[in-house]
Amino acid sequence: MANRMLLIEDEDDLRTLLEEYLKDNGLSVTSFASADKALPFWRDHADEIDLVLTDMRMPGTIDGIGLARAVRRREGHQPSIVMISGFEPPPRQMLQELGITEFISKPFRISELSRLCAAKMRG
Template identity: 30%
Template sequence: MKIVIIEDEDMLRRSLAFFLKSKDFDVEEFDNGLDAIEYINSNHEDIDIVITDLNLPFAGGKQVIHACKQIKDNKMQIIVLTSSSVENTEIEVFNLGADEFVAKPFSPQVLLKRIEKLSAF
């Protein structure tokens, strides 16, 4: 299963990537939304799950969600990570097309369960 992680906080991104790779996922990492969107547009057929922060340099998580949803016949699932646990933010990202919402701080095991749940569809 191919997962794209978009997180500008280096330590979190690297530790998540390490954790997911240890669970046999194929992981691509990006520290900004713009590079991630370019990658997703070119490789969307191979991507199963996109995990994105909302607050990112160059293009935010909402733009990432929008870009993913613009791809025809896209089967990617989207998980949003954010330190904003405000209900309005959660509703907004679901309305944009996100499949899951995980508030920071979170346990990698919780994220793994969310991934497993989405991959069952």
């Protein structure tokens, strides 16, 4: 396992806070402000990513749902996908079909999210 996490969150302050907290807790994190920016990185480094933590709704042509679809279309190594959002979650069946293992509603405790991420990366 590569033990690397991809974080996609359009709220700058939250993304910075999450990235710093997760790194301070020993996780390797690469972050982006949009799925549009994250997807090319994902395509180039997919085998190195064990966890995708993404916001559900973001500006741009791809949202968190679209990113999850793109991740699942790739054959081979499949990371865990955790989605965060301040909006109502999609139906459970859709989350399962997309392989989204957890849906976390905002606001959340960063310490709890960090523990969840660490557990997902350990397998």
